[in-house]
Amino acid sequence: MITLDSLLQYDDPRHYVSLESGERALAEIDASLGAGRSPVLISGPVGVGKTKLLHVLADRERASRVSVRFARSIAHPPDAVGSWLLRLLFGKTASSPGEAELVLLERLREIADTPILLLVDEIHLAPIGSVRKLAALARGGAPALHLVVCG
Numbered sequence: 001m002i003t004l005d006s007l008l009q010y011d012d013p014r015h016y017v018s019l020e021s022g023e024r025a026l027a028e029i030d031a032s033l034g035a036g037r038s039p040v041l042i043s044g045p046v047g048v049g050k051t052k053l054l055h056v057l058a059d060r061e062r063a064s065r066v067s068v069r070f071a072r073s074i075a076h077p078p079d080a081v082g083s084w085l086l087r088l089l090f091g092k093t094a095s096s097p098g099e100a101e102l103v104l105l106e107r108l109r110e111i112a113d114t115p116i117l118l119l120v121d122e123i124h125l126a127p128i129g130s131v132r133k134l135a136a137l138a139r140g141g142a143p144a145l146h147l148v149v150c151g
Contacts, residue, residue, distance in 0.1 A: 042150035078129035124151035
């Protein structure tokens with residue numbers, strides 16, 4: 001379930017108005033993920049509806065994916081991204097960043113047949129090193145981890 005604060009009520013997927021452009025974007029994202037292309041970037045000007053599109057995608061994908069996770073952004077340095085992902089996806093912790101990445105990738109290999117869709121909003125606010133680390137871990141976690149980011 002997506003938890004929204006009162007200032008983000010318009011991100012609620014129930015307020016989504018289906019337009020050809022939004023449906024085309026959702027279909028392209030779905031096709032990319034289905035073809036194993038991850039990460040997927042949603043970009044556009046401020047206020048165009050990228051965040052709402054993420055919420056609609058989450059709502060629709062819950063029916064076909066074991067798990068959908070949503071993050072507002074990444075506020076972690078590159079060496080902490082693996083630990084953040086391990087905690088976000090599996091509720092686990094590790095004693096070091098290196099161990100976190102190893103455990104994360106091992107867990108993702110174990111669930112290869114039941115993918116997790118990770119949606120990250122406001123990716124442009126994250127440190128570039130953290131974005132690179134997230135992309136590398138997503139690629140290393142394929143086919144279990146499908147990543148869609150917007151910003």
